[in-house]
Structures are given as C-alpha cells and as structure tokens.
Amino acid sequence: MTEQAEWVRQLRVEFVAAWAIAKKDMIIYYLKPNIIVSGMLFPLFMFLAFAVGRPGEPSIMIPGLIAITILFSASSIEPVSIPIERRMKTFDRLISAPVSLHAVVLGESLSGFLYSIAIALVPFIAGIVIFATPVVNPAPLIIGILLTSFCFATMGTLFASYPTESPGDIMSMLNVVRLPLIFISGIFIPVESIPAIAQFVVYFSPLTYGNDLIHAAYSGTTAFNPLVDITMLIVFILLFQCAANRLYKQFND
Amino acid sequence: MNAIEVSHLTKNFGQLVALNDVNFSVAEGETFGFLGPNGAGKTTTIRILTGITVPTSGDATIFGRHIVTETISARRQMGIVHETSNIYTDLSSWQNLMFTAALYNVSKAEREKRGQELLELFGLWERKNEKTNGFSKGMKRRLTLAMGLINNPRLVFLDEPTSGLDVQSNLIIRDVIRDLNAQGVTVFLTTHNIEEANLTCDRVAIINRGRIAAIDSPEKLKKTIQSVQSVEVALDPVPHRAEEELRGIATVSEVRKLGDKFQLFTEAPPAVIAGVMAYAEQQHTRVISVNTFGPSLEDVFIRLTGIETRHHGVKTVD
Structure with missing residues (x-):
C-alpha cells in the first residue's frame, strides 16, 4: 500500500472511530440529569433572567437565546462524560485504541455538536411558532448554528482534558468562562455599546462571532463581515482542537 | 521477530x-x-x-x-x-x-x-x-x-x-x-x-x-532457590512450645504455624524429617502427617522482592 493510500485509509479509520465515540456518548449521556440541566434549562433561565422586562423585539431576543443555548448545550456533554469515563476507567479504552488523540477529541466533540444542534432547534422553533419571528436569511443561521455548536463542543472537550474524575470540577471552571462570555459577546449589550476599555475582549469570544452570524439571519445586519465570523469560528475550533489534543497527551502521561 | x-x-x-x-x-x-x-x-x-x-x-x-x-x-x-x-x-x-x-x-x-x-x-x-x-x-x-x-x-x-x-x-x-x-x-x-x-x-x-x-x-526460577524447601508436619497432641522447639532441629532455618500444622524451612528435608521423628518420640506425641515441598514461585517472588504474601498477609520482611 502506498503511503498516500495508507494515509487515506487511516483517515477513514479515524472518522469511523470518532463517529463510534460520538454515537456511544449519544446513547449513554444525552439523558443524564446534569446534561439536561446544563444544556437546556440553565440557558433558558439565564436568558429569562436578563431578557424579561427589557425592551426588545423577538427578532433580537431569539437569536440571542439560540446563541446562549448553543453555548451551554454544546459544551455540556464532554465535561460530564469524560470525568465519568475516567472514573469508570473506560477513558483508558479510548486513549489506548489504534487511533490518534485527534480522533478521540473529535468523537467527543461530535456528540456535543449534535446534541447542541438538536437543542438549538427548540428556541428556533419556538421563535417561529410562538413569536412568528421570520428568518430573513437562512444561510448564516445554518452556518452559524453548525460552526458555533462545533466550536463550543470542542471547547467543552478542551476543558474536560483537566484530569479529574468529578464533572463538578470541570463545570465550575467552565462556568467561569461561559458566564462572562454571555455579557461580552453582543447578546444583551450590542458590541458597539460595550465600553471601549472592554471592547478588545469582545474579539476573543467565539460567541461574538456565532451570535453575529445567527443575528444576521434574523435582522440581516451584522457587526462584522460574515466571512470574518466564519473564519474566526474556524480558527477557534482549530485552536481548541489542537490545545485539547496537546493537553490530553500531557495529562495522560 | x-x-x-x-x-x-x-x-x-x-x-x-x-x-x-x-x-x-x-x-x-x-x-x-x-x-x-x-x-x-x-x-x-x-x-x-x-x-x-x-x-x-x-x-x-x-x-x-x-x-x-x-x-x-x-x-x-x-x-x-x-x-x-x-x-x-x-x-x-x-x-x-x-x-x-x-x-x-x-x-x-x-x-x-x-x-x-x-x-x-x-x-x-x-x-x-x-x-x-x-x-x-x-x-x-x-x-x-x-x-x-x-x-x-x-x-x-x-x-x-x-x-x-x-x-x-x-x-x-x-x-x-x-x-x-x-x-x-x-x-x-x-x-x-x-x-x-x-x-x-x-x-x-x-x-x-x-x-x-x-x-x-x-521452574528455572524455582531452582535458583533450592534452599527454600520445606517440611510440613502435623503433631497430636501439639506440645506447648512446639514452634520454638522445632526451630531447634538442625538445618531448620524458619518455622511457620499453618493452622494445625508447622512448616519447617530447610536445605535438607530428610535430616529434618529424622529430627521431627526424634522430637515426637521425646515429647510422647504422634506424627499425623509429614509432607515435603520444593520451592514455589511465590518463594522466589518473596526472596526477590522482600514482600511476604502467603502466610502473614502483606508485609515487608527485609
């Protein structure tokens, strides 16, 4: 077998393994109470706490709710599943399989990604059915949901690399990052209204770009060029994936 | 390969x-x-x-x-x-x-x-x-x-x-x-x-x-410690100070009590068996059984690691 053919074969093997890991996570973890609370209820209550009583059209509120839901749901599976797998020693099974750590990280992220897409449909459908919120441009909505979900799923996998057997340890660290993201990403406060001194932080939040894309689907306007949003989300995905790969390798040792 | x-x-x-x-x-x-x-x-x-x-x-x-x-x-x-x-x-x-x-x-x-x-x-x-x-x-x-x-x-x-x-x-x-x-x-x-x-x-x-x-x-590992052979003996009645007195038999390096039996470690089992018979006669007690054992893999393990596993739980003996 030529080197190229072997490389293609191994790539296929890596995707098969990643999909097997994702499927396994879906069967085992989707109905775990922590995941339901973190993925569905928590973002809803957070949103209600900050949105109720504030002036705002559904076309402004719904994209924000979708973005927050994606943030919390996509990043909630791995911080629960991986510490549990460490405790049960099933994680050793994954990291000793004949696939790269990238495949393991990808597989874990895939489950969060798919879960998040399913959950994001709830506020999306609610927007249409209850508030009759029109989507003026579906393309950024689809791309936004896909990239933002994958980005935060990878972020969840990255945080889950911390070598603990307790999901609570990771969730607390993760919330230290997730909660501030809501306020610096243009969901409740438009990016341009954020004080100048804090403006630069906005650019370091993947939620800024995800929210901007989803918002574009409803309002037709964006704070950044959609290509910038897409590029930045891809950069964050690659960054999280590579960092996760490195940290899992380091902590396994 | x-x-x-x-x-x-x-x-x-x-x-x-x-x-x-x-x-x-x-x-x-x-x-x-x-x-x-x-x-x-x-x-x-x-x-x-x-x-x-x-x-x-x-x-x-x-x-x-x-x-x-x-x-x-x-x-x-x-x-x-x-x-x-x-x-x-x-x-x-x-x-x-x-x-x-x-x-x-x-x-x-x-x-x-x-x-x-x-x-x-x-x-x-x-x-x-x-x-x-x-x-x-x-x-x-x-x-x-x-x-x-x-x-x-x-x-x-x-x-x-x-x-x-x-x-x-x-x-x-x-x-x-x-x-x-x-x-x-x-x-x-x-x-x-x-x-x-x-x-x-x-x-x-x-x-x-x-x-x-x-x-x-x-088997080859066991042969490296042929000195760790043992004789297992059961006496009836058991003399009051049997463990201590059996240790006095020539070539016995160690005695362990195993339930109602004694295990005597030695390099020369036949001599120890003769010694046990003489001891039983002297103490007016009866020898119920005598068995000899070669070194086990566990003995090799104990010798090489200094960890006792079988008779007294886990402890360091060196």
Missing part, C-alpha cells in the same frame, strides 16, 4: 523513578508473566507498551514497531484487557463489543461474527442485549476480556485478569489464556496471583522498585 522488545526503558515522574533501565523481550507466541508488588512499575510498563505513556528514555517495540513513533501501527497488533472491568454499563454486552470493534477498525461483517463467537465463548451470548449494569463481577470481567480480543490481536495485554473473581470465571479465563497460547497469540500477563503465573506462563519477569529482578521460566 519478537512480539515485545524493551530496551533500557526508564520512566521518571518528577523525582520518582518508576522504571529504571528495564530490558526484556517477549517471543511471539509466548505467555509472559509480569509479577511485582504494588508500585513496582507493572502498570507504568503496560502504559508505555500500550502507547499511553511516553518513556523518559529507552525504547520499546511491538512486532518491530516503535511504540512512541509508530503508536497506532503498534496498537493495531494488540488487544488490551485493563485491570478494571472498564465496560460501559449503560450499554449491552453486544453494544460494548461493537463499539470496541469500531474503535479497532474491525469490518462490520467480521465484528458481528467475531462478537458472537466471543460472547458464546465467554458464556454471555444469552444475555447479549441486556444492559451490563446488572452483570456480576465475573461476567463484567469476561466481557472485558472479550472486548480485548474483538480485533483478533497478535498480542494481548492482560492486566490482573482474574483478580477477585469467582471460580467459574477464573477457570474460563485461564482456559482462554491457554487457548490463545495454543493459537500462537502472545500473552503479556500481569498478576498478583503467583500460582496463576506458575500455571499459565512460559516465562515470568519479576519487577521490583522499577527494576527487573529476574526473568526465566517458573
């Missing part, structure tokens, strides 16, 4: 030297036992050989593939049965097997055929669709072993495969180890059960404090 080749392997965790210049090889088709007390370096060795941990220095190859630079290719040759029964208890035994098969790139047709064979072999076929959270410890262990064999490996790492199991599971697993050996599969077995190593292994290595203390066949 050897199945495993380990050369000058060293692993440091900060100041702690977990493995110190370890060298050994395992021939293809061999059943190789890896014995050592807790903390001796067994798990670190397995983690390095399975590509989970990177050595500080030295090399290890699996069928000629370097475990650090050709990790994936080396892992394709092996099946791993971890120390804990690491199965997914929310999945059925069939789902567990199919998941592992997918991780090891076993084709769909092959994985179903192999899955059925293994579940039948381990007596789990009838319960293949049940979630495994209701399985007994022995059933979980058998499933773990089946998962380690789903890819038809050339080399199997078995980490404490029978630890704490019921007799039935123990026997099934030992039979499987023998079958694997008969099929030419190389088996790397770590165990605390020295008798298991004695019964199943072609060769054993004893590791202590990160260094290999001895490697040879169980």
Whole structure:
C-alpha cells in the first residue's frame, strides 16, 4: 500500500472511530440529569433572567437565546462524560485504541455538536411558532448554528482534558468562562455599546462571532463581515482542537 | 521477530523513578508473566507498551514497531484487557463489543461474527442485549476480556485478569489464556496471583522498585532457590512450645504455624524429617502427617522482592 493510500485509509479509520465515540456518548449521556440541566434549562433561565422586562423585539431576543443555548448545550456533554469515563476507567479504552488523540477529541466533540444542534432547534422553533419571528436569511443561521455548536463542543472537550474524575470540577471552571462570555459577546449589550476599555475582549469570544452570524439571519445586519465570523469560528475550533489534543497527551502521561 | 522488545526503558515522574533501565523481550507466541508488588512499575510498563505513556528514555517495540513513533501501527497488533472491568454499563454486552470493534477498525461483517463467537465463548451470548449494569463481577470481567480480543490481536495485554473473581470465571479465563497460547497469540500477563503465573506462563519477569529482578521460566526460577524447601508436619497432641522447639532441629532455618500444622524451612528435608521423628518420640506425641515441598514461585517472588504474601498477609520482611 502506498503511503498516500495508507494515509487515506487511516483517515477513514479515524472518522469511523470518532463517529463510534460520538454515537456511544449519544446513547449513554444525552439523558443524564446534569446534561439536561446544563444544556437546556440553565440557558433558558439565564436568558429569562436578563431578557424579561427589557425592551426588545423577538427578532433580537431569539437569536440571542439560540446563541446562549448553543453555548451551554454544546459544551455540556464532554465535561460530564469524560470525568465519568475516567472514573469508570473506560477513558483508558479510548486513549489506548489504534487511533490518534485527534480522533478521540473529535468523537467527543461530535456528540456535543449534535446534541447542541438538536437543542438549538427548540428556541428556533419556538421563535417561529410562538413569536412568528421570520428568518430573513437562512444561510448564516445554518452556518452559524453548525460552526458555533462545533466550536463550543470542542471547547467543552478542551476543558474536560483537566484530569479529574468529578464533572463538578470541570463545570465550575467552565462556568467561569461561559458566564462572562454571555455579557461580552453582543447578546444583551450590542458590541458597539460595550465600553471601549472592554471592547478588545469582545474579539476573543467565539460567541461574538456565532451570535453575529445567527443575528444576521434574523435582522440581516451584522457587526462584522460574515466571512470574518466564519473564519474566526474556524480558527477557534482549530485552536481548541489542537490545545485539547496537546493537553490530553500531557495529562495522560 | 519478537512480539515485545524493551530496551533500557526508564520512566521518571518528577523525582520518582518508576522504571529504571528495564530490558526484556517477549517471543511471539509466548505467555509472559509480569509479577511485582504494588508500585513496582507493572502498570507504568503496560502504559508505555500500550502507547499511553511516553518513556523518559529507552525504547520499546511491538512486532518491530516503535511504540512512541509508530503508536497506532503498534496498537493495531494488540488487544488490551485493563485491570478494571472498564465496560460501559449503560450499554449491552453486544453494544460494548461493537463499539470496541469500531474503535479497532474491525469490518462490520467480521465484528458481528467475531462478537458472537466471543460472547458464546465467554458464556454471555444469552444475555447479549441486556444492559451490563446488572452483570456480576465475573461476567463484567469476561466481557472485558472479550472486548480485548474483538480485533483478533497478535498480542494481548492482560492486566490482573482474574483478580477477585469467582471460580467459574477464573477457570474460563485461564482456559482462554491457554487457548490463545495454543493459537500462537502472545500473552503479556500481569498478576498478583503467583500460582496463576506458575500455571499459565512460559516465562515470568519479576519487577521490583522499577527494576527487573529476574526473568526465566517458573521452574528455572524455582531452582535458583533450592534452599527454600520445606517440611510440613502435623503433631497430636501439639506440645506447648512446639514452634520454638522445632526451630531447634538442625538445618531448620524458619518455622511457620499453618493452622494445625508447622512448616519447617530447610536445605535438607530428610535430616529434618529424622529430627521431627526424634522430637515426637521425646515429647510422647504422634506424627499425623509429614509432607515435603520444593520451592514455589511465590518463594522466589518473596526472596526477590522482600514482600511476604502467603502466610502473614502483606508485609515487608527485609
């Protein structure tokens, strides 16, 4: 077998393994109470706490709710599943399989990604059915949901690399990052209204770009060029994936 | 080509030297036992050989593939049965097997055929669709072993495969180890059960404090300590100070009380038997039974590691 053919074969093997890991996570973890609370209820209550009583059209509120839901749901599976797998020693099974750590990280992220897409449909459908919120441009909505979900799923996998057997340890660290993201990403406060001194932080939040894309689907306007949003989300995905790969390798040792 | 080749392997965790210049090889088709007390370096060795941990220095190859630079290719040759029964208890035994098969790139047709064979072999076929959270410890262990064999490996790492199991599971697993050996599969077995190593292994290595203390066949290792032979004697009635007085018999180096019997360690069993008879006559007591024993693998283990395991629980004797 030529080197190229072997490389293609191994790539296929890596995707098969990643999909097997994702499927396994879906069967085992989707109905775990922590995941339901973190993925569905928590973002809803957070949103209600900050949105109720504030002036705002559904076309402004719904994209924000979708973005927050994606943030919390996509990043909630791995911080629960991986510490549990460490405790049960099933994680050793994954990291000793004949696939790269990238495949393991990808597989874990895939489950969060798919879960998040399913959950994001709830506020999306609610927007249409209850508030009759029109989507003026579906393309950024689809791309936004896909990239933002994958980005935060990878972020969840990255945080889950911390070598603990307790999901609570990771969730607390993760919330230290997730909660501030809501306020610096243009969901409740438009990016341009954020004080100048804090403006630069906005650019370091993947939620800024995800929210901007989803918002574009409803309002037709964006704070950044959609290509910038897409590029930045891809950069964050690659960054999280590579960092996760490195940290899992380091902590396994 | 050897199945495993380990050369000058060293692993440091900060100041702690977990493995110190370890060298050994395992021939293809061999059943190789890896014995050592807790903390001796067994798990670190397995983690390095399975590509989970990177050595500080030295090399290890699996069928000629370097475990650090050709990790994936080396892992394709092996099946791993971890120390804990690491199965997914929310999945059925069939789902567990199919998941592992997918991780090891076993084709769909092959994985179903192999899955059925293994579940039948381990007596789990009838319960293949049940979630495994209701399985007994022995059933979980058998499933773990089946998962380690789903890819038809050339080399199997078995980490404490029978630890704490019921007799039935123990026997099934030992039979499987023998079958694997008969099929030419190389088996790397770590165990605390020295008798298991004695019964199943072609060769054993004893590791202590990160260094290999001895490697040879169980019988050759036993021959290195011929001085540790023993005479087991039962007396009726047992004289009040029997343990102390039996120690006074010429050539007896140590006396242990085992229930209603005494075990006298010696280099010259016939002389000790004569001494015991004379002692019984002098004490007006009757010798109910006398048995002589050669050195066991456990004696070798104790001699090399300084760990007492059999008669007085676990304690350091040096």
